Amino acid sequence: MTMTQDAITVRGLEKSYKNVQVLRGISFNVPKGTVFALLGPNGAGKTTAIKILTTLLTPDGGTASLCGYDVLKQPAQVRREISLTGQFAAVDGALTGRENLRMIGKLRHLKDAGKKAEELLARFELSGAADRRVSSYSGGMRRRLDLAMSLVGAPAVLFLDEPTTGLDPQSRLNMWKIIKELTRAGTTVFLTTQYLDEAEQLADQLAILNKGEIVAAGTPAELKKLLPPGHIELKILEERHLLEARALLQEFKLHFDEGNQVLSVETDGSIAHLTDILNRLKNAGVSVSELTQKQPTLEDVFLMIVGGPPEKGAERHVNF
Ligand SMILES: Nc1ncnc2c1ncn2[C@@H]1O[C@H](COP(=O)(O)OP(=O)(O)OP(=O)(O)O)[C@@H](O)[C@H]1O
Numbered sequence: 001m002t003m004t005q006d007a008i009t010v011r012g013l014e015k016s017y018k019n020v021q022v023l024r025g026i027s028f029n030v031p032k033g034t035v036f037a038l039l040g041p042n043g044a045g046k047t048t049a050i051k052i053l054t055t056l057l058t059p060d061g062g063t064a065s066l067c068g069y070d071v072l073k074q075p076a077q078v079r080r081e082i083s084l085t086g087q088f089a090a091v092d093g094a095l096t097g098r099e100n101l102r103m104i105g106k107l108r109h110l111k112d113a114g115k116k117a118e119e120l121l122a123r124f125e126l127s128g129a130a131d132r133r134v135s136s137y138s139g140g141m142r143r144r145l146d147l148a149m150s151l152v153g154a155p156a157v158l159f160l161d162e163p164t165t166g167l168d169p170q171s172r173l174n175m176w177k178i179i180k181e182l183t184r185a186g187t188t189v190f191l192t193t194q195y196l197d198e199a200e201q202l203a204d205q206l207a208i209l210n211k212g213e214i215v216a217a218g219t220p221a222e223l224k225k226l227l228p229p230g231h232i233e234l235k236i237l238e239e240r241h242l243l244e245a246r247a248l249l250q251e252f253k254l255h256f257d258e259g260n261q262v263l264s265v266e267t268d269g270s271i272a273h274l275t276d277i278l279n280r281l282k283n284a285g286v287s288v289s290e291l292t293q294k295q296p297t298l299e300d301v302f303l304m305i306v307g308g309p310p311e312k313g314a315e316r317h318v319n320f
Contacts, residue, residue: 007032007157007188008053012062015048022048024212025062030205032156035179035189037199040209041306046192049209050159053190054084067156083155085163091145093135097126100134100145104152113152120148124178140171147178157188164198176201196298206298210306220298227296227304230269231255232277233262235290245288248280269295 008030015023022045030036038046051057053064055075063070069077091100098117105113121127124144134142143163150158160179164172172195179202183189193199199206200220207217216223236242245263246254253266267273274293281288 005031007034008036008064008066008190010049010053010062010064013049013052013059013064014061015045015052015057015059022212023052023059026207026209026212026214027062028205028207028214028217030188030190032188033183033186034204035183035191035202037191037193037203037206038209039193039196039199039206039302044209045212046209047161050084050161050190050192054082054159055079080153081156082159083150083153083157084159085146085150085161091134091137091142091149094133096131096133097121097137097141097145098130101149101152104149108153110152116152120151124148125174138171140167140174143167143171143175144178147175151182155187157190158182159190161192162194163191165194172198196302200298208302208305216301216305223298223301224296227300229266230293230295231264231266232274233264233290233292233294234281234288235260235262236286237261237289238287241286244284245281245286248284248286249277252277269293 006029008028010029011027012025013023013027014021014025026045026049028036038049040046048057052059053066053071055071055078058072063072065071066078067081069081071078092103095103098121101117101120102113105116110116118127121130124147126141126145126148129137129141134145137145147160147163163179164175167175176198179189179191189202191199191202203220205217205219206223207214208223209215216226234245236245242256242261242263246256249263249265255264256262257264265277267277278291
């Protein structure tokens with residue numbers, strides 16, 4: 001392995017199916033031990049990118065390397081460094097949890113496949129169910145086993161394609177905890193997800209892919225800065241109080257929703273800003289019946305860029 005701080009380097013990656021260009025020259029880096037989330041609507045090219053990075057598909061142009069190995073020139077070395085966990089758990093329902101893990105260990109030629117299986121069963125809280133057939137496992141248990149199976153070979157880079165789709169909230173939280181632990185231990189995680197809160201929770205860096213191009217990239221905080229800052233909404237019922245509030249806050253960007261009697265005041269989201277606004281109103285005796293603070297979310301950013309919620313329903317196209 002060459003010395004590099006990036007676990008994944010992608011430069012100008014292109015791929016077409018027949019005459020449809022699916023990836024139009026995408027580039028990004030993923031530093032070791034971090035989580036990178038690739039987001040995008042259905043058909044954006046996420047799976048195509050994952051297939052190229054995991055050596056399942058040949059790109060038409062550009063380069064990609066994993067842990068310093070070129071996906072085209074050194075596919076065997078790349079495969080040794082990675083593991084791919086798909087949306088549909090690849091476990092064998094007729095075998096027990098323990099048998100599934102041992103089988104993978106043997107396929108990977110581990111000397112102590114049995115010991116590794118026990119260790120992973122314990123780590124994923126499956127020891128109690130180890131001798132039950134996987135067909136009797138819940139969705140969350142299957143997903144945990146699937147992830148445990150992908151860790152048998154201790155991969156440097158883990159590809160997780162929608163790891164929590166279909167899981168209940170508790171199982172999702174467990175999965176997040178496990179993913180965080182993995183990255184703390186140095187594993188690099190490449191994630192696709194339809195849940196923007198998941199991306200926000202887990203990703204150090206994320207990129208939004210739309211029609212084969214990366215249209216926005218950065219940390220969750222950086223992406224949120226693409227939108228106007230947050231605002232507070234003040235419900236003010238009395239006309240004279242409203243007039244007074246508008247005068248007191250005239251240097252702020254204001255918007256008034258007449259139907260709901262709500263005055264929106266743009267803020268940078270800081271406590272200092274909020275305190276200043278509330279003090280002015282309080283000192284002038286302005287009566288506010290309700291206060292709500294609104295901050296832009298990753299979902300807002302996604303909607304602004306892609307024009308529809310991720311992965312839901314039909315493809316939605318927005319012209320830039
Ligand atoms: N083998 C193929 N032959 C022809 N077209 C394909 C093939 N595989 C994918 N495509 C097309 O390429 C585009 C990108 O597909 P891809 O599966 O990479 O998108 P995605 O972002 O992963 O979508 P999803 O979220 O629905 O999984 C889609 O329009 C898809 O129909």
